[in-house]
Every structure is written in C-alpha cells, then in structure tokens.
Amino acid sequence: MKVSVDPGLCYGSAECVHRAPSVFAFEDGYGTVRPGREDTEDDPLIREAAERCPSQAITLAVAE
Ligand code: SF4
Known part of the structure; x- marks a missing residue:
C-alpha cells in the first residue's frame, strides 16, 4: 500500500502522527510520510x- 500526504491540503493538525507514528512524522508544521515508509x-x-x-490530505493506493 502506498501512502502519501498532499502538502497542499495538509494543514498540520498532526492527528495522523498521533494515530500512526511509525509511518507519519511532523515536519515544519505539517504531516509527512516518513522516508522509507511510503510503501507499507x-x-x-x-x-x-x-x-x-x-x-483529507492522506492518500492510500493499494497495489493491484
Ligand atoms: S495529513 Fe496529518 S497533519 Fe495533515 S491535516 Fe491530515 S491528519 Fe493533520
């Protein structure tokens, strides 16, 4: 599963970081996907x- 955060949509609530800290990080006031964790x-x-x-800044794409 590919995980991405659209930086144009994220407004930095940090909820993703609290829910799944192994995948999401908080950088410069916005949520990001940790390097190397895009494929989870x-x-x-x-x-x-x-x-x-x-x-709704987080996109999950399921590999076929
Ligand atoms: S991507 Fe994370 S930090 Fe950004 S708005 Fe969504 S939950 Fe909040």
Missing part, C-alpha cells in the same frame, strides 16, 4: 489516519 503493509491504524485526516 495494510494497517488499520494507517487506514484510520487517512479516514480521519480533517483535510
């Missing part, structure tokens, strides 16, 4: 982080 296992915490992102 399917994880309910990551799905929840994406669903609950208040600006």
Whole structure:
C-alpha cells in the first residue's frame, strides 16, 4: 500500500502522527510520510489516519 500526504491540503493538525507514528512524522508544521515508509503493509491504524485526516490530505493506493 502506498501512502502519501498532499502538502497542499495538509494543514498540520498532526492527528495522523498521533494515530500512526511509525509511518507519519511532523515536519515544519505539517504531516509527512516518513522516508522509507511510503510503501507499507495494510494497517488499520494507517487506514484510520487517512479516514480521519480533517483535510483529507492522506492518500492510500493499494497495489493491484
Ligand atoms: S491528519 Fe491530515 S491535516 Fe493533520 S497533519 Fe496529518 S495529513 Fe495533515
């Protein structure tokens, strides 16, 4: 599963970082995907982080 954060949408609530700190980090006031963690296992915490992102900045792409 590919995880990405759209920096143009994220407004820095940091909720993703609290929900799934192994994948998301907080840098310069915005949420980012940790380097090397863009490709992750399917994880309910990551799905929840994406669903609950208040600006819908997190995209999950499932590999076919
Ligand atoms: S939850 Fe969404 S808006 Fe908040 S820091 Fe993460 S990506 Fe940005």
